[in-house]
Amino acid sequence: xxxxxxxxxxxxxxxxxxxxxxxxxxxxxxxxxxxxxxxxxxxxxxxxxxxxxxxxxxxxxxxxxxxxxxxxxxxxxxxxxxxxxxxxxxxx
Numbered sequence: 001x002x003x004x005x006x007x008x009x010x011x012x013x014x015x016x017x018x019x020x021x022x023x024x025x026x027x028x029x030x031x032x033x034x035x036x037x038x039x040x041x042x043x044x045x046x047x048x049x050x051x052x053x054x055x056x057x058x059x060x061x062x063x064x065x066x067x068x069x070x071x072x073x074x075x076x077x078x079x080x081x082x083x084x085x086x087x088x089x090x091x092x
Contacts, residue, residue, distance in 0.1 A: 005063050013040030017060045035060045 002022035007015050019033040037060050038045045044061035045051065051058040 005060075007037075007064060007067060010036075014038050015064050017046075017063060019060075037061050037064050039064065 004020045004022060005017055006020070007017045010016055015037045017035045017037055019035070021031050021033075036047045039061070044057045044065070046058045046060045048058050048060055050056075051061070
């Protein structure tokens with residue numbers, strides 16, 4: 001299964017990470033998963049099951065940290081208003 005990730009900035013240190021399962025057919029359950037990542041306060045928190053059970057940094061938070069490092073402070077890949085929504089709606 002091929003998984004892709006995109007993200008959206010919700011606020012200072014807060015992000016929404018969307019996982020897209022490429023191999024699943026359009027309209028099937030589980031094609032999209034969304035996670036909230038909070039990097040504010042010096043800690044990395046996520047609402048995924050992995051973080052809930054282990055309390056260790058998860059792949060969603062690591063993904064955001066890599067994006068921020070690569071973009072030197074980071075900015076959204078989908079900067080123009082509505083780009084993110086159009087992309088998600090095309091996938092659903």
